[in-house]
Amino acid sequence: FNSDWALAQGVALVYLVKAHMAGARQIDGLRNLSPDLATVARAAAQLGGGLDGLTRALGHWADAQDLERALNEWDRARITRLAQEFYAGDQAITVFGVTNDTISGDGLMLTEKPLVTREELLAAPFQYGLYTGRNRGEVETAFQMANLSGIFPESAIITENTGIKKPNPAGLFRIAEALKPHLMIYAGDNLDDWQVAARYETERPLDAPPCLFCGVLNGSPGPMSFNLFQERGADLMTQSVPHLLRWLSQRRRTWAEAKAPSRS
Numbered sequence: 001f002n003s004d005w006a007l008a009q010g011v012a013l014v015y016l017v018k019a020h021m022a023g024a025r026q027i028d029g030l031r032n033l034s035p036d037l038a039t040v041a042r043a044a045a046q047l048g049g050g051l052d053g054l055t056r057a058l059g060h061w062a063d064a065q066d067l068e069r070a071l072n073e074w075d076r077a078r079i080t081r082l083a084q085e086f087y088a089g090d091q092a093i094t095v096f097g098v099t100n101d102t103i104s105g106d107g108l109m110l111t112e113k114p115l116v117t118r119e120e121l122l123a124a125p126f127q128y129g130l131y132t133g134r135n136r137g138e139v140e141t142a143f144q145m146a147n148l149s150g151i152f153p154e155s156a157i158i159t160e161n162t163g164i165k166k167p168n169p170a171g172l173f174r175i176a177e178a179l180k181p182h183l184m185i186y187a188g189d190n191l192d193d194w195q196v197a198a199r200y201e202t203e204r205p206l207d208a209p210p211c212l213f214c215g216v217l218n219g220s221p222g223p224m225s226f227n228l229f230q231e232r233g234a235d236l237m238t239q240s241v242p243h244l245l246r247w248l249s250q251r252r253r254t255w256a257e258a259k260a261p262s263r264s
Contacts, residue, residue: 003133008083009076010054014040016070017062035061038222045228049191095137109138114146116241121151124245125252129156129175131186131196136161153178167195169203176209184211185236187244189219194232214238 014037018030035043043057044050059067085092085100089107092100121128130152132139136159143149155178158164158171176184186197197213204210214236215229229237238244 004087005080005083006051009074009079010044010051011037012079013051013054013070013074014058016073017058017067020066020069021062041222042224045191045224091141095141096135097137109141109145112142112145114148116245118147118151120242120245121148124249126245126248127156127179127181128152129158129179129184131158131166131171131175133160133166133192135159166192167199169196169200172196172200172211173204173208176211181209184209185214185244185248186211187214187216187238187241189216189225191228191232194229194234198232212236214244216241216244 015027015030018033019025022030022033024030040054040057040061043060044053047053047056055067055071058070062070081098082102084096084098085103085107087108088095088100089103089105089110090100091107091109092098092103095107095109128151130139134142139157139159143151156175158174162171162174164171164174172184172186186193186200188194188196194213194215197211200211212235215225215234215238217225217229217237217239219225226237236244238247
């Protein structure tokens with residue numbers, strides 16, 4: 001799931017299906033009812049990922065009637081609104097433009113940990129673009145919390161507000177136009193990210209820069225990340241963005257030294 005809201009919607013759908021299968025609504029009992037979330041997630045990934053893959057996976061466990069009832073009861077807008085309130089808390093109006101009618105206090109976003117620091121990004125000799133499924137309010141909040149303001153050129157920031165969503169490769173084409181690199185490396189931690197890079201490579205004209213995909217492990221697919229990216233032929237994989245930056249910087253230095261004229 002590329003979107004946190006889609007993930008929340010997916011978990012809710014799993015429990016709705018279980019509730020109809022069991023004829024019960026007690027959450028503790030449903031949590032212990034097979035299949036568990038990890039099993040469902042693996043099946044959804046194998047069937048294309050996202051909410052479509054999840055719906056197909058649930059169809060293997062639930063009968064058609066139970067699945068249809070769950071889908072009819074599935075209020076995706078309400079689930080998204082609650083998830084936004086949990087995440088932003090009292091800042092929901094600033095971040096998402098919605099009032100926190102149900103949840104008050106600090107949001108979960110204040111517990112977020114930066115995956116890369118400003119110093120690590122500036123120490124590497126590269127330009128940076130950002131293609132995210134989050135909206136501009138979330139991005140600005142994250143920039144402030146992680147001290148990343150000014151790192152990404154405005155023209156190379158693609159958020160939900162631009163109307164471009166993963167896995168549409170238009171976001172990468174816009175970043176390529178903004179930065180004009182010779183080569184792009186798109187780092188992402190889920191299958192939508194891989195699809196973005198794969199579609200970009202399929203659709204790019206000859207004068208557009210090539211794009212490699214680097215799968216960042218330990219993201220939303222969890223322990224399945226390595227196998228999922230390997231099966232799809234990811235160009236690179238890394239445990240973290242700082243590790244990737246250090247490796248790329250060393251490769252660039254090695255290449256520059258090899259190209260330098262000999263003084264002997």
